[in-house]
Amino acid sequence: MATPKIVLFYRFTPLADPEAIRLWQQTLAASNNLTGRILISEHGINATVGGDIADVKRYVRGTRSYAPFKDADIKWSDGTGDDFPRLSVKVRPEIVTFGAPDELKVDADGVVGGGVHLSPDELHELVEQRGDDVVFFDGRNKFEAEIGRFRNAVVPDVATTRDFLSELDSGRYDHLKTKPVVTYCTGGVRCEVLSALMRNRGFEEVYQIDGGIVRYGEAYGDEGLWDGSLYVFDKRMNLQFSGNAVTLGTCTLCQEPTSRYRNYPDTGGRELVLVCESCVPDA
Numbered sequence: 001m002a003t004p005k006i007v008l009f010y011r012f013t014p015l016a017d018p019e020a021i022r023l024w025q026q027t028l029a030a031s032n033n034l035t036g037r038i039l040i041s042e043h044g045i046n047a048t049v050g051g052d053i054a055d056v057k058r059y060v061r062g063t064r065s066y067a068p069f070k071d072a073d074i075k076w077s078d079g080t081g082d083d084f085p086r087l088s089v090k091v092r093p094e095i096v097t098f099g100a101p102d103e104l105k106v107d108a109d110g111v112v113g114g115g116v117h118l119s120p121d122e123l124h125e126l127v128e129q130r131g132d133d134v135v136f137f138d139g140r141n142k143f144e145a146e147i148g149r150f151r152n153a154v155v156p157d158v159a160t161t162r163d164f165l166s167e168l169d170s171g172r173y174d175h176l177k178t179k180p181v182v183t184y185c186t187g188g189v190r191c192e193v194l195s196a197l198m199r200n201r202g203f204e205e206v207y208q209i210d211g212g213i214v215r216y217g218e219a220y221g222d223e224g225l226w227d228g229s230l231y232v233f234d235k236r237m238n239l240q241f242s243g244n245a246v247t248l249g250t251c252t253l254c255q256e257p258t259s260r261y262r263n264y265p266d267t268g269g270r271e272l273v274l275v276c277e278s279c280v281p282d283a
Contacts (some may be wrong), residue, residue, distance in 0.1 A: 004037070005077035006050035006234065008214065009058060010189040012094065013044045013068040013112040018091045021045065024088040025063070035084035036234075039095045045069065046095035046189050048233065049087070050079040068108070075214045077188055083234040086221045087095040096190050099162045103200065104193055115195030115206035116182060120219035122184065123209055128179050129227065137176070138229070139164075139185035143251045145237055146274060147157050147259040148213075148228030150184060164168035164194060180205045186230065188212035205249040226258045229259040235262045 015021055019038045025038050028048055034056065036049030049059065064070045075180050093101040105112040118126060127134050136153035145155040154176070156167045167173070182204055183191040191208040198206050209216055213230055218224065222243040228248040229238040238259050247257040251274060258276040 001265055003053040004050060004081035004083070005053045005056045006048065006077050006079040006083055007056055008048045008075045008077070008187045009072045009188065010046040010192075011044050011072040012070050012106045012192055013108055014045060014106055015040065015042055015068070018042055019179040022089050022091050024066075025085075028062045029059055029089065032056070032062075032156045032207055034059055035063075035087045037084070038087075038089040040044060040089070041095045041099075041101070041103055043091055044095055045072075048084075050083045050234070073188075073211055073215075075211065077214075077232075077239065083127075083188070094193075096193050097161050098193050098197065100193075100197060103198060111192045111196050113196050114192055115199065115201055117210040118207050119181070119210050120224070121246045123207075123216070126180065126207070131240065133179055135176050135179050135181045136225075137173075137194075137198075139179050139183045139190045141150075143261075143272060144231040148226065148230050148245075149248070149263075150225050151227055153184075162191060164268050165197065168197060173185060174202075177203045178205075179221045180207065182209075184216075185212050186232065187214050210283045222246070231261070249274045251279055253279040255256070 021040050029038065032051060032055040034049040034051040038047040038049065044104040060074055064121050073273045088155060136150040138149055138153050138155045141153055141160060142158055157169055158164055183195050183206065185191045185192060188208065188211050195206045215229065222244040223262060228242050229245055231238050247259055249259050251258045253275055256276050258274055263271060263274050264273045264275050264279055264280050
């Protein structure tokens with residue numbers, strides 16, 4: 001593979017026939033030798049796929065040829081050529097599994113009633129204007145935040161995205177309902193839903209970072225409000241925005257700084273643990 005690339009994108013838009021979209025996406029991705037995961041629902045599409053740069057470009061052009069997807073924000077990153085085990089294209093009730101498909105409303109412009117989108121520059125303006133009142137609210141699973149997060153962020157105790165509803169309904173974040181809350185996640189898709197769920201529950205001033213941590217990192221690297229590494233759901237496991245990234249995680253065995261996740265002690269399992277290379281070397 002000449003130049004492996006990975007693309008990450010989503011688009012919230014009503015899809016009358018998700019199965020037809022699935023068949024088209026399956027054919028388009030497979031014919032371009034891509035691997036990765038594509039989820040489709042009546043609310044839209046959420047995809048992370050990789051392959052050779054020429055094949056990925058053809059796939060992106062094909063995807064954008066469908067009018068509802070033409071404005072999708074495609075986020076590119078360098079791959080390894082072996083980032084995903086296979087291609088999986090599925091129809092699901094939700095493209096992000098919060099367990100609230102009936103609560104989410106979408107139209108041709110995206111999620112209805114979600115948070116205000118902020119560019120990285122607009123985010124900095126908000127922090128300059130409102131100072132310590134601004135609350136960063138992590139929209140990812142708790143383990144992802146162990147290696148990277150926005151400074152002083154609230155990190156909910158969730159193991160899966162489905163846990164957010166009970167967290168929000170528990171009342172433990174009610175004291176934030178009158179504050180400016182900035183939700184953030186990897187590429188932005190989880191925050192599209194999370195911000196709407198928060199507004200539905202009485203949070204008055206909710207924002208989301210346009211393009212998620214990925215777009216913020218492209219703009220500010222490690223010179224802004226983000227600290228550490230970004231967890232990603234492929235064989236790379238994490239990426240850094242510059243050589244100046246701090247290491248927030250610690251090895252569970254020796255407590256040395258590390259951002260390295262591995263399946264341990266069961267190498268074939270799904271339990272990811274922070275372990276340094278000295279303690280658990282790759283075979």
